[in-house]
Amino acid sequence: MTSNSVYIGIDLAWGDKNLSGFCVLIPYKKSLKIIDIKLLKSINDIVDEIQKYKNDKVCIGLDAPLLVPNEDGNRECEKLFNKDFAKYKISMLPVNRTLLTKYNSNIRSEELFKRLKEDGFKRDYNSDRVIFEVYPHSTIAMLFNNQQILPYKRKKGRDVGFIREQIDIYKKYLAKVVYPHKILKSDIAAYKGQGLKDFEDMLDAITCAYTIYFCQNNEARFYKVDDEDIFVTPISPWKVYVLRCADETLYTGVTTNLKRRVNEHNTSNIGAKYTRNRRPVELVYFEKCDDKVDAMKREYAIKQLSRKEKLKLIDASFKN
Template structure:
């Protein structure tokens, strides 16, 4: 490997009898490359595979709860996530000790997390050993499926043919961001029963690894447990923003990269014509938007406000 960073995705099974998806990605040219992908059974197996990369910066995305402080109901991080993503009809199922201990007397994800803490893993992107919870459904929706849930999970009312179709769509989404690999060329039509479930878990492990990579340098939202970030998910990069110019006038625009765009307004001809003769400009306000259309509509609405109304909006 030429990169000093690896991105590991674990789609952790809740019970000891089931297999967990495990994937390792590394940066490769302008993409990501799968260097290992498999199904693993025990926590020991997972820890062993992770420890192979002890000489690298390791970023782990785990589709399972790292900490479960609540006996019943939802954790606070899930309540906040469900509130934020309700407009997309995306929600997480309740995570609590009552539910999870039905599968195992010890909650497997907590056991794994404690083992990894001993190896130096932290919920902090500034660490060389990073771990966060991730959620494949929100990643797929926000990055690939037009902010909608992809219904690839088997459940009542979904026959095998329908699930295969959705998993094939899922596979093609991942093929857009990961270099060619035989897993992503598999014929889903031949899969059924446990084989189809295993393939789903493998795809989820790729998504977990991709999520932890994407959120490192792109738009993401973090949620906390015990006052420390624990869960991360991609969000739409579109923003509407307001700048205060050197002459005290206000400028409103849209962007997918706020820091870069403000820098362009201040330093290059790529910035708006209006701001070139009014430098330096200062970012005083921004809003997240679902997509480009919403951002442009919101930009228009803000531009129709009076100066007094704009200042009230940005609370300057």
């Protein structure tokens, strides 16, 4: 991670009359620091703000569609996402030209993407100017809220008190991964009406920026439009793994961070008691799991296997 990496989150409003959340994060003290957060109105305003970082490596997470090739229904990327995330009861609303042009004569997110492409932005993490669609709901669920939707959006049956409670939870989640900032210390009770909505939009902008940062170096899934990646989301970090110890015995465990956990087994006292006297250990197998419960069930199942069966499982993974 270079020191001049900048992560920008945009919660884009559908219409020209509404404001968009805009946030800029930079790596800071093994965390991320908010260096700018605001509400912006026009596409020109947004482009001008992004231009301030033209000498940096910029990664943008946009909560809006970059391309909308379909007149109605869902894009294929939404269909695939909805299928993959159905087990978590998470879905995206339809994105199509008929729906979006009801809010505006042109599709604002396509206009923004066109402008940014002219400035060299690509749907490619290998670029110095990166842009992907992101979805705050899936990020919050996968990384913070136990694979469940956080119901902080306005909806029939949700009163202001309930919304405030959910947004306060949301704010506290973000405070765990972002260096202290006044917006994350705000008293939610002070907000109502449009002020509460504006606050929510700025939190979503932080999440968009954090998503594009997280997905650069962690478990993520990409979805395509026109045969090129366009949308990225974190996926469940839970894994079950098998280690080969120095005495050739096998150890099975669960984790959300394989690299860190293997290092702990090899170097620290917070590694398992079993592996502490059998160092060094080597990672020989892992599986991705839907959630913590799934990971623990699979851990138990693998532990019930004989050594011969475990070695067969490990061998099959290398062949694949």
